[in-house]
Amino acid sequence: xxxxxxxxxxxxxxxxxxxxxxxxxxxxxxxxxxxxxxxxxxxxxxxxxxxxxxxxxxxxxxxxxxxxxxxxxxxxxxxxxxxxxxxxxxxxxxxxxxxxxxxxxxxxxxxxxxxxxxxxxxxxxxxxxxxxxxxxxxxxxxxxxxxxxxxxxxxxxxxxxxxxxxxxxxxxxxxxxxxxxxxxxxxxxxxxxxxxxxxxxxxxxxxxxxxxxxxxxxxxxxxxxxxxxxxxxxxxxxxxxxxxxxxxxxxxxxxxxxxxxxxxxxxxxxxxxxxxxxxxxxxxxx
Amino acid sequence: xxxxxxxxxxxxxxxxxxxxxxxxxxxxxxxxxxxxxxxxxxxxxxxxxxxxxxxxxxxxxxxxxxxxxxxxxxxxxxxxxxxxxxxxxxxxxxxxxxxxxxxxxxxxxxxxxxxxxxxxxxxxxxxxxxxxxxxxxxxxxxxxxxxxxxxxxxxxxxxxxxxxxxxxxxxxxxxxxxxxxxxxxxxxxxxxxxxxxxxxxxxxxxxxxxxxxxxxxxxxxxxxxxxxxxxxxxxxxxxxxxxxxxxxxxxxxxxxxxxxxxxxxxxxxxxxxxxxxxxxxxxxxxxxxxxxxxxxxxxxxxxxxxxxxxxxxxxxxxxxxxxxxxxxxxxxxxxxxxxxxxxxxxxxxxxxxxxxxxxxxxxxxxxxxxxxxxxxxxxxxxxxxxxxxxxxxxxxxxxxxxxxxxxxxxxxxxx
Numbered sequence: 001x002x003x004x005x006x007x008x009x010x011x012x013x014x015x016x017x018x019x020x021x022x023x024x025x026x027x028x029x030x031x032x033x034x035x036x037x038x039x040x041x042x043x044x045x046x047x048x049x050x051x052x053x054x055x056x057x058x059x060x061x062x063x064x065x066x067x068x069x070x071x072x073x074x075x076x077x078x079x080x081x082x083x084x085x086x087x088x089x090x091x092x093x094x095x096x097x098x099x100x101x102x103x104x105x106x107x108x109x110x111x112x113x114x115x116x117x118x119x120x121x122x123x124x125x126x127x128x129x130x131x132x133x134x135x136x137x138x139x140x141x142x143x144x145x146x147x148x149x150x151x152x153x154x155x156x157x158x159x160x161x162x163x164x165x166x167x168x169x170x171x172x173x174x175x176x177x178x179x180x181x182x183x184x185x186x187x188x189x190x191x192x193x194x195x196x197x198x199x200x201x202x203x204x205x206x207x208x209x210x211x212x213x214x215x216x217x218x219x220x221x222x223x224x225x226x227x228x229x230x231x232x233x234x235x236x237x238x239x240x241x242x243x244x245x246x247x248x249x250x251x252x253x254x255x256x257x258x259x260x261x262x263x264x265x266x267x268x269x270x271x272x273x274x275x276x277x278x279x280x281x282x283x284x285x286x
Numbered sequence: 287x288x289x290x291x292x293x294x295x296x297x298x299x300x301x302x303x304x305x306x307x308x309x310x311x312x313x314x315x316x317x318x319x320x321x322x323x324x325x326x327x328x329x330x331x332x333x334x335x336x337x338x339x340x341x342x343x344x345x346x347x348x349x350x351x352x353x354x355x356x357x358x359x360x361x362x363x364x365x366x367x368x369x370x371x372x373x374x375x376x377x378x379x380x381x382x383x384x385x386x387x388x389x390x391x392x393x394x395x396x397x398x399x400x401x402x403x404x405x406x407x408x409x410x411x412x413x414x415x416x417x418x419x420x421x422x423x424x425x426x427x428x429x430x431x432x433x434x435x436x437x438x439x440x441x442x443x444x445x446x447x448x449x450x451x452x453x454x455x456x457x458x459x460x461x462x463x464x465x466x467x468x469x470x471x472x473x474x475x476x477x478x479x480x481x482x483x484x485x486x487x488x489x490x491x492x493x494x495x496x497x498x499x500x501x502x503x504x505x506x507x508x509x510x511x512x513x514x515x516x517x518x519x520x521x522x523x524x525x526x527x528x529x530x531x532x533x534x535x536x537x538x539x540x541x542x543x544x545x546x547x548x549x550x551x552x553x554x555x556x557x558x559x560x561x562x563x564x565x566x567x568x569x570x571x572x573x574x575x576x577x578x579x580x581x582x583x584x585x586x587x588x589x590x591x592x593x594x595x596x597x598x599x600x601x602x603x604x605x606x607x608x609x610x611x612x613x614x615x616x617x618x619x620x621x622x623x624x625x626x627x628x629x630x631x632x633x634x635x636x637x638x639x640x641x642x643x644x645x646x647x648x649x650x651x652x653x654x655x656x657x658x659x660x661x662x663x664x665x666x667x668x669x670x671x672x673x674x675x676x677x678x679x680x681x682x683x684x685x686x687x688x689x690x691x692x693x694x695x696x697x698x699x700x701x
Contacts, residue, residue, distance in 0.1 A: 050522040070525050078523040084516030088299055097296065100289045101524035101531060145520060 001061060001152055002026055003047070003183055008056035010042050010207075017042040019207035020056065029179045031198030032187035033276075035284050039207040040187040041081050044157050047185070048078045060153070074103070077151030081158050083142040087131035091122050091141050094130060095148060102149040109148075116144040119174060121167065135162035143171065147178070154178070156186040160193050172197045191277040201276065203283055210283060215276050222274035222282055227259045229269040246281050289526060289534040290541075297538050303504050307546060310500040315553035318489060318496070323561035327484055346481060346561055352398030353478035359573070360473050365432040367404060375428055401427060403479045403574065410576050411441040439472050446577045450660060462669040463660050469581035474573055477566030482584045483574045485558060487655060490591040493550070494598050494650040495631070500546065501599060502623035505539050505606040509695055510616035532695040536607060536688055543603040547596050571658060578658045580673070587657055590673065594654035597681040601649030602627065604684025604691070611691040627651055646672070649680035 003025040010018040018039040034040045045051035047058055049065050049072060058065045065072045085094055092113055099109030117123045120140040125133065130141060139162045146154060156175075160168050168190070175184055176197050188194060194201060194215075201218055203211035211218055226246070231239060236255040239245060243265055247258035258272070259265055260282045297303055322328070323346070329338030330345040339345075356363045374393045394401035408426045409416060415430045446467055450460050509532075512518055521531060567585040571578050582590065606623040613619040630645035637645070643663065646652030654676075661672035 045519075048519075048523050050519060070527065073523055073527060074525040076523050078520060080519035082516055082519070084518070084520065086296065086515055086517070088301070089296075097292045098520070098524065100292050101521060101526050103525040106288050142520075149525070 001181075001183065003153060004059040004062075005047070006057050006059065008043065008046055008058065009054045010039075010046060010051065011054045016207050018046065018053075021204075021207075021209045022056075023202065023209060023212060025183050025185065027179065027181050027183055028199035029175060029197050030183070030185040031194030031201045032185060032204065033191065033194060033201055033280055034187075034204035038204040040204055041157055042207075043204070044078075044155050044185065044187065045080075047153075048076060048155055049073075050078075074149065075152040077146035077149060077154040079142045079146040079156045079159055081161075083138065085130045085138065085141060087129065089130055090127055091117060091130060091133075091137075091144070092126045094141060095145055098145045099148050104149060112148055113144075116147055119147075120144045121170060136164055136167055139163055140167065143174075152182045154182060154184045156184070158188055159186055160188050160190055168193060191275075191280055195276045203280070205283060211279075218279050219274045219276055222260075222279040224271060224274075225260060225262055225282065226272050226274045226278045227261060227265055227269035228272045229257045229259055229266065230254050231257060244281065246278055289530060290537045293531070293534040293538045294541055297504070297508065297542055300504075300507070302507065303542075306500040306504050307549070310497060310546060311549055311553065313496060314493060314550045315557065318492075319554045319557045322484065322489065323557060327488075328481075328561070343561060346478075349398035349400075349480070350478040350563075350565055353400060353476065356476045358473045359438070359476045361436045361438050363476060364404075364407070364438060365435050367400075368408075368427055368430065368432045368435060371401070371427050372432070398478060400479055401425070403483060407576050408435065410445055411438060442572070442576055443467075446579060449577050453660065455660060455662070459662055459664070459669050462662065463579055463671070466581065466671060467579040470570060470572060470579070471581065474570050475566075475568055476573070477569055479566070479569070479573050481562040482566055482569065485562070486571070486574065486584065486587050486591060487658075489554065490588070490595065491653055491655045493554075493591075494595045494602075494654075495627070497546065497550065497595070497599060498602055498627040498650045499624070501543060501602055502606055502620055502627070504542060504546075505603055506610050506620040506623050507616045508535050508539050508607060509610040509691070510613050510619045511610075513614040514616055529692070529696045532611070532692045535695075536692065539603050539607045540600060543599050544596075547599050551592055551596075575658045577660075579660055580657045580671075582657060590657055590677070591654035594652075594673075594677050595650075597677055598650040598652075601680035601682070601684030604687040605649055608687035608691040608694075611695040643672070646676060647679040647683075649684055652676045652680070 005021055005023045005025070008018055008021045009016070021039075021043060032040050032043070042051065046053050049058070060068065060072060060075070086097070089097065095113040095116065096109055099113060100106075104112065114123070117126055120143055122137060122140055122144070125137065130138060133141070139159065143156070143159055146156060154175075160171060163171060172193060175186070178184065179197075179199075186194075186198075198215065200212065200214055202209055203218070211221070229239070230251070231254065233253070233255055236248065236257060239257055239259065240248070244260040245257050246260050249256050258278075259269065260278060264271075322342075324342035325338055325340045327338075328342035328346050328349075330341050331338050356367060371393060378393060405425050405427045408430060412426075412430065412435060415434060416426060417429065446464075447460075450456070450463060455463060507514070512521065522528065568583045571580060571582050571584065571587045573584075580587070602623075605626055606619070609619040609622045610616065613622065626648065627650050630648055630651045634642045634645045634651070643661065646656075652672075654673075656672045656676055659672065662669045663672060663675050664670075
């Protein structure tokens with residue numbers, strides 16, 4: 001299975017939300033990284049064919065997805081960023097309703113619903129109405145509904161928002177298992193989640209795809225550009241003003257700075273191993 | 287079907303739906319029927335000033351028993367009724383040495399509460415017997431000479447003709463209405479009339495107007511509620527998508543309309559059977575309004591009025607669903623739906639007659655009581671008696687609203 005994005009563009013009046021994005025996605029987990037307003041959600045909505053592109057097309061195995069209609073939607077699982085639900089429904093009722101919308105027969109839907117409630121850790125809250133759920137629990141209902149139809153293409157817009165660390169680990173494991181023979185694309189601001197599960201990262205900036213590659217490929221780009229420097233507290237403030245500081249930690253009376261710079265900022269700075277977060281910050285500091 | 291089942295369940299789960307159904311049932315069945323029969327209209331009165339007693343059931347039995355003695359409406363039976371009335375009145379005057387409105391009420395009570403219907407017949411058919419200098423408390427039944435009440439059916443024909451002339455209904459229109467009138471069978475069977483008058487003239491006449499409010503509240507959220515719940519994105523990406531969901535929602539809307547109507551109608555009919563029974567079902571509606579031209583008996587008229595409300599409700603459901611599918615805001619959908627019914631109702635008496643008649647064709651705006659009237663529509667050179675159009679046009683409007691509702695909904699589907 002192959003999802004090809006060909007020069008996909010979306011304009012809102014004079015504003016360009018997505019600018020000529022092209023990519024080829026094969027089974028695996030794709031992490032979409034970008035600052036707020038980078039065009040991640042717009043791109044995902046166009047991939048789901050719920051938002052018309054200004055130009056460009058999306059193909060699944062050579063077939064244009066809007067022409068595929070219900071066949072495409074049958075292969076699709078989507079968790080939107082602003083996930084809506086019926087407040088008076090229980091999680092089980094909501095999933096059964098979504099299963100009917102996805103055309104899953106009633107008997108299969110019942111089993112699949114129970115299975116997914118177990119997978120997302122909501123089997124003890126099946127009788128509670130969604131309106132009583134915490135943000136994280138609601139998010140898990142959203143993840144479960146996206147998985148109902150065993151989608152071949154799973155698009156998750158900020159799926160880990162609101163999840164506690166334990167649930168994030170559960171989610172990562174779930175997605176890693178799931179992505180063996182299907183395409184999973186997820187966007188998040190939590191770089192460590194992408195680092196942990198994404199086979200490939202797509203970095204977006206101002207509507208453009210600025211980098212694409214595996215975590216190791218991308219972090220290589222930042223190698224030799226990440227430095228650690230131990231300074232006094234007074235100096236730390238000055239460094240924050242004049243350089244891109246990715247991190248700051250106190251060690252006794254001293255402060256250890258993680259500085260992003262193309263060249264060694266001072267003689268005392270020592271090079272360190274770059275992470276995806278360094279690359280992310282470096283990209284958006286430019 | 288599964289989607290319809292779940293959509294239907296979803297609608298009924300909403301608190302607003304449950305509250306609306308409960309209020310509608312309470313207003314139409316408990317307040318609008320039970321209380322009318324047992325207290326407000328048919329409870330007995332001790333005197334003219336005091337309120338009614340909570341004894342409608344027993345009172346109706348007494349009234350029905352009294353009316354049975356006249357059997358059918360002829361010159362003789364009408365004269366006999368008036369004679370009986372005047373006899374009772376004289377007896378009462380003798381007892382109390384007074385004359386006044388409370389006396390009429392007492393006699394009316396003793397005589398089975400038919401006074402005002404029968405007085406209406408006499409004033410319509412024998413206008414020359416009316417005495418201009420009588421006091422307001424003196425009604426015709428009290429002073430006309432019974433032996434002058436002759437030629438009832440001939441006078442009825444004349445009264446219909448005079449009414450049509452006064453209404454400006456002449457030529458072809460008059461002939462058309464007379465042809466309908468010719469089918470009215472005579473002589474009229476005579477049973478107790480006020481019960482049927484209340485059912486056909488009041489209870490059913492206002493049913494659609496009341497139910498419209500509840501239909502609008504429940505159904506306006508059917509489509510527009512999805513925007514409120516922010517579920518459009520996930521629904522849009524499902525296999526069945528908007529199109530099948532739209533079909534399920536339309537079916538749900540129609541099904542809810544039938545269910546709410548059935549609940550109310552069954553409740554009202556059961557109470558009617560308990561309080562009034564079936565006696566008098568074969569009386570013609572002319573017993574309620576002497577110059578009505580429809581060849582219908584009470585049962586047929588009741589079926590017509592229920593059918594009118596049901597088809598109007600289905601038509602109105604179609605209109606509400608159109609607004610709900612086209613507006614993202616359910617409050618706006620609700621306001622537009624209410625405006626479609628109550629707007630024309632409020633303004634129809636202030637607009638030209640042709641526009642008023644056109645307003646009547648909107649779902650639940652017109653009235654099932656048009657079977658008592660002689661209104662016609664002149665379409666393509668043909669006259670059509672208004673009840674024929676009033677029953678079919680609203681439902682057709684509703685049906686015509688459904689394709690644009692589905693299209694409007696499906697347009698949001700990009701795939």
